[in-house]
Amino acid sequence: xxxxxxLHAACGLSAIAFVAVAVWMAACIAPTEQxxxxxxxxxxxxxxxxxxxxxxxxxxxVSGVGYLLTRNLRFDHWFQSAGELGxxxxxxTLATGSIWAxxxxxxxxxxxxxxTASFVLWLxxxxxLLVRGSLDDPHQRARIGGVLGVMGAADLPLVMMATRxxxxxxxxxxxxxxxxxWTLLVNVLAFTALFAWLITERRKQLRFRQxxxxxxxxxxxxxKCSHS
Amino acid sequence: xxxFIVADTLVIxxxxxxxxxxxxxxxxxxxxAESLQEHLARHEAARSELRRAA
Numbered sequence: 001x002x003x004x005x006x007l008h009a010a011c012g013l014s015a016i017a018f019v020a021v022a023v024w025m026a027a028c029i030a031p032t033e034q035x036x037x038x039x040x041x042x043x044x045x046x047x048x049x050x051x052x053x054x055x056x057x058x059x060x061x062v063s064g065v066g067y068l069l070t071r072n073l074r075f076d077h078w079f080q081s082a083g084e085l086g087x088x089x090x091x092x093t094l095a096t097g098s099i100w101a102x103x104x105x106x107x108x109x110x111x112x113x114x115x116t117a118s119f120v121l122w123l124x125x126x127x128x129l130l131v132r133g134s135l136d137d138p139h140q141r142a143r144i145g146g147v148l149g150v151m152g153a154a155d156l157p158l159v160m161m162a163t164r165x166x167x168x169x170x171x172x173x174x175x176x177x178x179x180x181x182w183t184l185l186v187n188v189l190a191f192t193a194l195f196a197w198l199i200t201e202r203r204k205q206l207r208f209r210q211x212x213x214x215x216x217x218x219x220x221x222x223x224k225c226s227h228s
Numbered sequence: 229x230x231x232f233i234v235a236d237t238l239v240i241x242x243x244x245x246x247x248x249x250x251x252x253x254x255x256x257x258x259x260x261a262e263s264l265q266e267h268l269a270r271h272e273a274a275r276s277e278l279r280r281a282a
Binding site for chain 1 (some may be wrong): 229231232234235236238239240243244246247250253254257260261264265267268270275
């Protein structure tokens with residue numbers, strides 16, 4: 001194992017340990033909220049994955065612009081890895097939010113502005129990944145993905161500002177105990193570290209896949225040459 | 229507390245499944261790269277053998 005690979009593995013293990021500490025803080029250290037009780041603890045993981053869903057899309061949009069300007073497929077590897085993980089965390093935002101809403105509001109889902117904008121973001125992720133998955137040519141895939149990523153980024157301010165621009169049921173930055181605030185910060189940072197590590201590893205894997213494809217093409221070309 | 233455990237388990241299990249899929253794909257790509265390198269080396273050896281015979 002090279003030094004670089006060891007460093008990557010150490011980063012991954014540190015991120016996992018950081019997440020374990022964050023979950024322990026959310027379960028055991030953070031005080032119980034007076035009006036909602038233990039269900040409020042869902043907020044720590046919910047806010048973390050919601051943040052990552054937005055970060056994933058921002059990375060996608062930036063790397064989409066990078067590809068459109070340079071036509072370099074390295075940007076597309078960032079696009080794909082951020083898209084996959086962003087789609088997953090965006091889906092987890094809806095799922096953890098529903099679990100919280102079922103206990104706090106007595107319903108799994110409400111068509112209120114923040115929830116609707118978040119659902120639309122998840123649908124945009126689905127659409128981009130589906131369209132990309134149906135294209136074989138890597139440059140066509142990167143070009144169409146880049147354009148859709150930049151267009152879809154218009155939903156990001158809507159998701160972030162929905163609670164301020166429109167009247168809805170979703171809580172808006174409630175007053176918190178300092179220990180709760182710290183727990184939330186640790187959770188957001190820990191899940192961000194894990195997300196960043198997974199994106200980096202996935203991007204490396206996509207580059208590896210591309211080099212395998214190039215090698216395969218070289219081999220097929222040489223075999224054709226020797227046969228003719 | 230049950231809802232919190234369900235939510236956290238869901239999130240962590242999803243990341244674990246994603247990592248497992250990543251590891252399986254990495255293993256497949258490593259084997260594919262080894263096989264391609266081997267094919268390429270064998271092909272090069274056969275070509276130089278032919279050249280020498282000619």
